[in-house]
Amino acid sequence: MQKRFQEVYEQIQMPEECSRRIEQAMQRKRAGAAGSATGYRWKPGLAVALAAVLCLLAADITVYACTGRGIINRFVSFAGNAIFTEEIGEDGNAVSTAVLDTSNETAPAEFKDGHLWFTANGEHIDITSQVSDATAYIYDYKDGQGITHYLIVGGAPETFGYAEFLYDETKQPGWIGGYFTAGKVGETINPVWLESAKKELGIPWP
Numbered sequence: 001m002q003k004r005f006q007e008v009y010e011q012i013q014m015p016e017e018c019s020r021r022i023e024q025a026m027q028r029k030r031a032g033a034a035g036s037a038t039g040y041r042w043k044p045g046l047a048v049a050l051a052a053v054l055c056l057l058a059a060d061i062t063v064y065a066c067t068g069r070g071i072i073n074r075f076v077s078f079a080g081n082a083i084f085t086e087e088i089g090e091d092g093n094a095v096s097t098a099v100l101d102t103s104n105e106t107a108p109a110e111f112k113d114g115h116l117w118f119t120a121n122g123e124h125i126d127i128t129s130q131v132s133d134a135t136a137y138i139y140d141y142k143d144g145q146g147i148t149h150y151l152i153v154g155g156a157p158e159t160f161g162y163a164e165f166l167y168d169e170t171k172q173p174g175w176i177g178g179y180f181t182a183g184k185v186g187e188t189i190n191p192v193w194l195e196s197a198k199k200e201l202g203i204p205w206p
Contacts, residue, residue: 075176077164078120078149079106084166084177098177105181108139108151108162116157128157136193138201147176150201154193155183163194165203175204 073086081104085097108120109127118125118137127137136154143149152163165178180194190206198205 075145075147075166075168077166077179078108078151081105081164082177082179086176096177098179100179107181108164109153109160111158111160116153116160118151118153120151127153131155131157131160132193134192134196136197138197146170150178152194152197154197155187155191159183161187161191161194163197165198165201173204178203178205 075084077083080101082098082100085099087095087097089095109116109118111117114128115126116128116131118127118139120139121141123139130137131154133155136152139151139153141149141151146168148167148169150165150167152165153160155161161181161183163178163180166176167174168176180189182189182191197203
């Protein structure tokens with residue numbers, strides 16, 4: 001079920017527009033939420049979440065982020081669906097920001113002619129028989145930064161949902177963040193297939 005794929009991408013450069021959005025979000029956070037430990041803001045088509053440990057549901061999308069330490073780091077998810085930024089704030093504390101652009105998301109799979117095809121990274125894998133409400137297809141690859149991306153697809157093939165989680169093996173804890181998009185509007189944020197995959201991979205978020 002799980003496919004290993006190494007070094008398929010050169011290091012991904014963040015688009016200038018995405019970078020600008022992150023900087024603006026951080027500035028607003030510092031200016032307006034000095035006394036708040038966790039929180040989020042919502043804009044049409046854009047979910048911006050800032051928290052030490054975050055689980056945000058917006059328009060049937062869940063975003064996860066884990067606090068980082070050290071100098072500023074930015075990690076880009078598959079197809080640029082999400083961007084995770086780590087920095088040390090003015091107060092000396094670690095701050096993690098997750099930005100998900102819902103208007104330009106790219107799914108890692110496609111349902112066509114009665115089959116569900118996994119299409120990320122140029123693949124064309126028939127995963128119809130490998131996904132259900134209880135089971136998921138898991139695919140991983142390592143990008144040019146050495147970050148491992150876990151792409152998870154599950155649910156009914158015709159209304160599949162998907163998730164992605166990023167892992168940095170050089171850090172402890174190594175999980176950077178992730179996001180989940182429901183296959184059907186109103187679907188639970190904890191479908192059985194996703195919970196099973198998170199348990200298999202040791203992903204810490206409930």
